[in-house]
Amino acid sequence: MARDSKLEVAAVNIRIPDTHLRDYDSLLDKLASLRRGVKVYGESYVAINFYNSTTKEGIFSKYTEIDIDGEWFDLESFDAAVPEKIEDISIPESLRPNLSQFYFVLDPDLHVVVFSTYAESRGLSTRSVEKYFKEALSWPEIMGVHGRVEADIIKDYGAVEEILALEDLKELHVVIRTPNADDVDKNLAEIIERRLREQQADEYEETLKAKGGHSLKPNERTEKLAKIAAENGQVRARSVVNGVTVDHNTAESPLKEVTTYKDDQAELAVFRGLAENIFAKIREVRAQFNE
Structure with missing residues (x-):
């Protein structure tokens, strides 16, 4: 079958x-x-x-x-091909x-x-x-x-949500390249585009870090930025799992x-x-x- x-x-x-x-x-x-x-x-x-x-x-x-x-390998002799055999190679230039x-x-x-x-x-x-x-x-x-x-x-929107919901989230980096303002929250799009334009920048990035025993708790604005980044950039993060620092990156989750x-x-x-x-x-x- x-x-x-x-x-x-x-x-x-x-x-x-x-x-x-x-x-x-x-x-x-x-x-x-x-x-x-x-x-x-x-x-x-x-x-x-x-x-x-x-x-x-x-x-x-x-x-x-x-x-x-370039050099050719001859499977018959299992060594470099001799010049005589290479002369016989004829492959059309367009193929x-x-x-x-x-x-x-x-x-x-x-x-x-x-x-x-x-x-x-x-x-x-x-x-x-x-x-x-x-x-x-x-x-x-x-x-x-x-x-x-x-x-x-x-990127996978679910992967973004999983990062934002990590139990011991220590670092969050949201990277956004110029979005289409028609697709996203109008206020956020205006802020992003203005900052990029005014400073002749190609990427907009926001970084949040928690120190000591604290963990990040992303708010609604950060969640929206992360969703925008899913389509126009990427989200990177670090969390602590069983005492070990773990990196997360939406680039690996299309x-x-x-x-x-x-x-x-x-x-x-x-x-x-x-x-x-x-x-x-x-x-x-x-x-x-x-x-």
């Missing part, structure tokens, strides 16, 4: 500044049209090679850049090995891209996608139209949806279902700021 397939998705929050064209559909279309990859680790590259402006769906491709002119592809979909209103992180026994890490966007969004062709665009993997499906189910259909689950969670959290 065939084993069920696994599919896992995560999300990245993209913010175009309000001083520039906030057209997220056009942004992704432009990234796809540039036909350019970003080195994410080792010799692995990630690129957007397809985007459909009608469905708002596209494909990330992960591939490997190899140095054809790259180890291709794996992953669906993504954009919700323009949320300015969030949900993407597959695991499909068909192949993985695409959230850090790779975040690294792709952080470099690609700095390309002159993008900045010339959309300005300085921010991108952050959305918001994800996971399922398995049968062979007679189309991967794209399953992906769309998981993506909508993620979008729904984000809408729910953002709605809390407007209550």
Whole structure:
């Protein structure tokens, strides 16, 4: 009997500044049209090679850049390949090995891209996608139209709540990169944006520390800041567990949806279902700021 397939998705929050064209559909279309990859680790590259402006769906491709002119290993001799064998190597200049592809979909209103992180026994890490966007969004062709665009993997809201509820919380660091003011508490957004703008800063950080036998008890404002950081930065903390100091970081807990499906189910259909689950969670959290 065939084993069920696994599919896992995560999300990245993209913010175009309000001083520039906030057209997220056009942004992704432009990234796809540039036909350019970003080195994410080792010799692995990630690129957007397809985007459909009608469905708002596209494909990330992960591939490997190899140095054809470098040293080669001969499995027959189990040693360095002799020059004569290397001369026989003929790989077209346009081809790259180890291709794996992953669906993504954009919700323009949320300015969030949900993407597959695991499909068909192949993985695409959230850090790779975040690294792709952080470099690609700095390309002159993008900045010339959309300005300085921010991108952050959305963290698990539950992980944020768990940190805030830690029994012996000693340190709390909330890091926020410029948010979209439409998504968050208006008063907090105004404070964050003003402080960043006035001091030409890229990140806003608040730190709380408890000394001696005291433990932190985050208030409502801090809880809201932490929820904002889940989408626009990260939350770091330290607590004491059985006398041992333990570090916590939401960077290690991206918001994800996971399922398995049968062979007679189309991967794209399953992906769309998981993506909508993620979008729904984000809408729910953002709605809390407007209550």
